[in-house]
Amino acid sequence: MVVLKAQNLFKDYSTKENTTRVLKGINLEVNDGEFISIMGQSGSGKSTLLYVLSGLDKPTSGKVIFNGEDLATLNDEKLSKIRRTKFGFIFQFYNLVPLLNVEENIMLPLELEGLNKKNYKDKVENILKVVGLFDKRKKYPYQLSGGEQQRVAIARALIIDPQIIFADEPTGNLDSKTGEEILKLLLNLSKEHKKTILMVTHDNYAASFSDRIIKIKDGLIE
Ligand code: ADP
Numbered sequence: 001m002v003v004l005k006a007q008n009l010f011k012d013y014s015t016k017e018n019t020t021r022v023l024k025g026i027n028l029e030v031n032d033g034e035f036i037s038i039m040g041q042s043g044s045g046k047s048t049l050l051y052v053l054s055g056l057d058k059p060t061s062g063k064v065i066f067n068g069e070d071l072a073t074l075n076d077e078k079l080s081k082i083r084r085t086k087f088g089f090i091f092q093f094y095n096l097v098p099l100l101n102v103e104e105n106i107m108l109p110l111e112l113e114g115l116n117k118k119n120y121k122d123k124v125e126n127i128l129k130v131v132g133l134f135d136k137r138k139k140y141p142y143q144l145s146g147g148e149q150q151r152v153a154i155a156r157a158l159i160i161d162p163q164i165i166f167a168d169e170p171t172g173n174l175d176s177k178t179g180e181e182i183l184k185l186l187l188n189l190s191k192e193h194k195k196t197i198l199m200v201t202h203d204n205y206a207a208s209f210s211d212r213i214i215k216i217k218d219g220l221i222e
């Protein structure tokens with residue numbers, strides 16, 4: 001089943017002086033449960049594509065269709081609801097809240113959704129075990145290694161049970177051994193937990209964990 005579809009996506013960035021066309025007609029179908037890597041040289045538009053596909057940014061033209069629904073037809077409220085509940089995000093620099101401990105960081109999306117944290121006790125515990133941080137659940141981000149912080153970010157992305165995980169260079173800030181652990185965790189989420197994953201990376205080894213590699217060159221899929 002196709003969960004996410006890009007149809008003839010164009011993205012321009014304009015300043016007073018000029019317009020840069022970053023995406024030049026991207027067509028893509030993402031199947032449920034697929035783990036896809038988006039590769040390409042620096043500046044080729046990988047992150048732009050990820051942001052447009054995940055509704056964080058709007059295409060200049062073309063469509064992004066999620067579960068059969070054109071994102072452009074949704075109002076801001078509906079779009080942000082989809083982003084908060086159907087999509088999970090992982091970034092290179094973790095973006096954890098320093099004043100919250102591991103467990104609290106993971107539960108933050110529940111708070112944003114107005115959900116009762118008490119009902120998620122088992123789920124939080126389960127996710128902490130999946131990412132291997134149960135023993136560190138009371139620690140604060142500054143007490144954790146980079147790899148552990150990324151695990152917290154992954155756990156936070158999982159708490160609302162998203163359909164798609166968008167990851168922008170999730171191992172970009174980690175040494176190769178730690179990066180490999182994170183990639184194995186993503187692979188596990190894909191295979192055991194049936195998550196659809198779209199990961200931007202410039203690293204061939206990272207991409208080797210995915211089912212399919214999409215290469216972007218000059219704004220198009222090669
Ligand atoms: P990649 O992720 O492949 O390194 P990006 O998608 O970040 O590439 O950027 C692609 C191109 O678009 C680059 O030339 C970048 O400078 C430009 N770009 C990205 N975001 C913006 C923006 N918000 N405003 C203007 N130009 C941008």
